[in-house]
Amino acid sequence: MMLDTSPLTAPIDRRELRAFRRTLPSSVRPGITSVILPVAFILLFPVLLILLDGDWAFGDDLSSLDLSGRIVPYLVMPLFGIVLLARALWRRNGVRTFRLDRFARANAFSYTAREDGPRLPGMIFARQDETSAFSTDIVRRESDPSFVVANHTLATGSGKQRREYRWGYVALRLNTPLPHIVLDAQRNNAWGASSLPLSLASRQQLSLEGDFDRHFALYCPEGYEADALYLFTPDVMARLIDSAALFDVEIIDDYVFLYSQEEVSTLDPARWQQVLAAVDVFCQRVAQWERWRDDRIEVDAPTERAGDAVPYSARRTGVASQGRRLARRSNLWRVVLIIPVVIVLYGLFDAMFFR
Structure with a gap:
């Protein structure tokens, strides 16, 4: 583009x-x-x-x-x-x-300076104890496939307990829902910790071929490994490494989200080239991805009888319940890990200064 x-x-x-x-x-x-x-x-x-x-x-x-x-x-x-x-x-x-605004007009996009409380399913748009949320500098393309580029601010608590979380995001709208899949970019992690706002259960991590795992950790619902391989073919993985390795990716419902902890709707022309190069990777796969169907729904559909041959074009769109959301990981392991570290540090401090 x-x-x-x-x-x-x-x-x-x-x-x-x-x-x-x-x-x-x-x-x-x-x-x-x-x-x-x-x-x-x-x-x-x-x-x-x-x-x-x-x-x-x-x-x-x-x-x-x-x-x-x-x-x-x-x-x-x-x-x-x-x-x-x-x-x-x-x-x-x-x-x-x-x-x-002028940049959006020059490229046949639309521009909105601010929107309060966008209702989107991605993980950055909701948080426990949320008090306010708004997106700014929203640049949209309405043609198919449509997408939005914006910056998002979410606040929790009040007074001294108030915290603000800022993200840049791209939202690409699909015509059919897909399984919940997350690609955690390794380049934007710090000290081995993910930059994502949610912790995902490690049993859902899927290792892919080549050096893709060096750039992304891919999570998909259990039982959807073959579906993830259908969506992320080797050519898609290669293009993601080249053009989208700076972004975390979340596929949820009928959206593809790209996340960054830096602004993506910005006055920096080089940043816009990065964003649109990453968007192009997904725009070129939309037609194939929209042909994906969840066979688990086909079996459960009340109008279909066991043994009937259901034409591909007649299969119902959507995702079965077990594929709609990834399981989260409990943060209790951090507490369990910190306790012995604190005990060891206390013992060293006591031995050095009080004996």
Whole structure:
């Protein structure tokens, strides 16, 4: 797929930018008060210092000044205000959204700046104790096969317990459901730990031929090993290694998701070339994958009798219940592993310092 990435870096017509900014909702472009308040705080802070501590402001005996105790506290708040001001101005200037909108138009895509709570089945879109979730910089292609490129933020907890999880993702829509399959990219793992938000039962891991296992760990439901081999033929595996080794992949229901812990909808032209190269791998296999049928449903279908020959074209689409979701792995093993490590470390510390 050829991309026109020039709008991501080309000079901007300021009149077009001003007109575009007026169309942005407040959730994308904050109100003017978000800029005025930091500016007012920065301008009025020296006056407040004079009113609250006139002797320090006008005194001549600077030799007695405790620099660490007096100047540092007075500098922290103005610096904080400057950071807030810069952040508010950056969010209000609309340059990022303008460039992505023009990039989408140039490539016959559509662009949406933000969507709250996308209802998608992938593992990054739901988490225990979720308090908010939204996608930003959503670039869509509506033609078949359709896909979405976006960034996703999910928050859990509140106050000091609040945590935010950020992902970039690509969602490719299929015309038929497939078994739940996950490809855990090895290149983005750290210290041997998967970057995926869920732990999957190791009994579902399927080893494939060649050096594919060096790049991906493939998980499929038990009993669906032959189906995974049908979907991931040697030519598909070779292209995944070449073009998609930076992404984790999840096939679930009638979606193929590509995940990254970095933004995928971005102003970086090279990043877009990576994303679209990975999408092309799957787009070229969609026709074959949509011919896949789950024979387990054919046997269980109430309208089919044992011994009847069911034509291939008449087989029901869908996935049997045992193939719809992968089994998760309990995290109890981590606790069991940590306890003896803590005991050994405590013994070493005790032997070194208290004996």
